[in-house]
Amino acid sequence: MSRLDSMLRRLTAQRDGLNWAATQVADLPGDALDMGLGNGRTYDHLREILPERRIWVIDRVLQCHPSCVPPEADFLQGEAEPMLRRLADEAHKIALAHYDFGFGVKEKDVAEAAAMSPVIASVMAPGGIIVSGQPLVGFEELDGPEGIPEGRYMFYRA
Numbered sequence: 038m039s040r041l042d043s044m045l046r047r048l049t050a051q052r053d054g055l056n057w058a059a060t061q062v063a064d065l066p067g068d069a070l071d072m073g074l075g076n077g078r079t080y081d082h083l084r085e086i087l088p089e090r091r092i093w094v095i096d097r098v099l100q101c102h103p104s105c106v107p108p109e110a111d112f113l114q115g116e117a118e119p120m121l122r123r124l125a126d127e128a129h130k131i132a133l134a135h136y137d138f139g140f141g142v143k144e145k146d147v148a149e150a151a152a153m154s155p156v157i158a159s160v161m162a163p164g165g166i167i168v169s170g171q172p173l174v175g176f177e178e179l180d181g182p183e184g185i186p187e188g189r190y191m192f193y194r195a
Contacts, residue, residue, distance in 0.1 A: 095113045133168070
């Protein structure tokens with residue numbers, strides 16, 4: 038498979054997974070969380086599908102497209118663990134989270150996701166959904182929507 042085809046499969050799976058997750062948490066109170074802003078495509082999609090929810094964003098740097106800059110109060114700049122602890126300390130509960138941190142080295146990404154799992158759990162609302170490009174630990178794994186190849190995206194319930 039070409040890298041272009043792989044990227045298209047990943048982005049389609051991400052969009053379809055987020056849309057599915059939004060329906061799963063429709064009646065669940067709580068905010069949304071985008072872990073890894075990047076260029077802002079996912080954040081922009083979350084704004085569209087969750088217009089009534091506050092969307093927190095965590096990233097080390099703000100370098101997204103100008104149309105995707107989150108409000109200053111919702112952008113937590115820095116390392117993920119202290120930013121998640123801040124959300125937990127402030128008693129924010131997350132109904133839908135998207136995990137997209139990574140270094141691009143599979144073993145390192147999997148290890149980081151496993152290490153981050155307990156702190157992610159600390160901010161999740163009971164029954165909240167996590168959409169993740171990496172395997173997480175300590176959550177109930179869900180099948181997610183049909184049509185997404187196994188392992189392409191993972192879905193968890195807190």
